[in-house]
Amino acid sequence: KQEVTQIPAALSVPEGENLVLNCSFTDSAIYNLQWFRQDPGKGLTSLLLIQSSQREQTSGRLNASLDKSSGRSTLYIAASQPGDSATYLCAVYPGGSYIPTFGRGTSLIVHP
Amino acid sequence: GAVVSQHPSWVICKSGTSVKIECRSLDFQATTMFWYRQFPKQSLMLMATSNEGSKATYEQGVEKDKFLINHASLTLSTLTVTSAHPEDSSFYICSAYTERGKETQYFGPGTRLLVL
Numbered sequence: 001k002q003e004v005t006q007i008p009a010a011l012s013v014p015e016g017e018n019l020v021l022n023c024s025f026t027d028s029a030i031y032n033l034q035w036f037r038q039d040p041g042k043g044l045t046s047l048l049l050i051q052s053s054q055r056e057q058t059s060g061r062l063n064a065s066l067d068k069s070s071g072r073s074t075l076y077i078a079a080s081q082p083g084d085s086a087t088y089l090c091a092v093y094p095g096g097s098y099i100p101t102f103g104r105g106t107s108l109i110v111h112p
Numbered sequence: 113g114a115v116v117s118q119h120p121s122w123v124i125c126k127s128g129t130s131v132k133i134e135c136r137s138l139d140f141q142a143t144t145m146f147w148y149r150q151f152p153k154q155s156l157m158l159m160a161t162s163n164e165g166s167k168a169t170y171e172q173g174v175e176k177d178k179f180l181i182n183h184a185s186l187t188l189s190t191l192t193v194t195s196a197h198p199e200d201s202s203f204y205i206c207s208a209y210t211e212r213g214k215e216t217q218y219f220g221p222g223t224r225l226l227v228l
Contacts, residue, residue: 032216034216036219041203041222042221042222043205043219043220043221043222044156044205044219046216046218046219049216089155089156098209098216098217099146099158099161099217100216100217102155102156103155104154104155105155107153
């Protein structure tokens with residue numbers, strides 16, 4: 001059974017810092033990996049999707065990388081802003097399935 | 113594109129009543145829809161998978177008579193929480209999958225249910 005772990009569980013940083021959020025998974029036979037953002041009481045917003053043939057994806061200040069062999073993905077947030085405060089969820093799609101396994105998330109607070 | 117809506121966004125009800133939550137894919141036809149439940153500070157837990165016109169497949173431990181799922185069309189799925197109790201209070205999120213997508217799910221904004 002796939003297990004997804006996100007470290008750290010919570011993070012509080014001053015504005016402007018560069019951040020790294022980690023996601024690890026136990027079964028490396030995955031297809032896609034996706035990072036989501038969830039604001040309190042809200043649904044999921046897709047940030048980055050790394051498809052099976054890719055190793056990283058970038059969108060603005062966000063960069064996500066994937067190393068299947070080691071079972072790890074990282075989400076890099078450059079020059080963090082208070083508006084980045086949210087919970088970041090990592091979701092791993094197993095091979096041949098579009099039903100992901102989610103991590104518990106990293107709760108991020110960026111203070112001015 | 114690939115927008116999923118949920119209605120209502122929040123609901124408060126008395127214990128013993130039934131509550132229906134709608135999930136709609138607005139600009140695409142969803143082959144499959146999913147229902148998740150999320151407890152505070154926890155991850156999403158898949159409750160069931162539904163395909164249009166067929167019975168939903170429930171995950172282990174999810175009571176199908178408690179959580180009725182109907183997927184009447186390619187753009188609408190409903191989750192009915194029957195005889196709700198306070199322990200059913202949670203955040204319910206639906207998602208939809210289309211074969212024309214990037215092999216991911218598209219998530220709705222969620223419904224907050226509070227049972228008094």
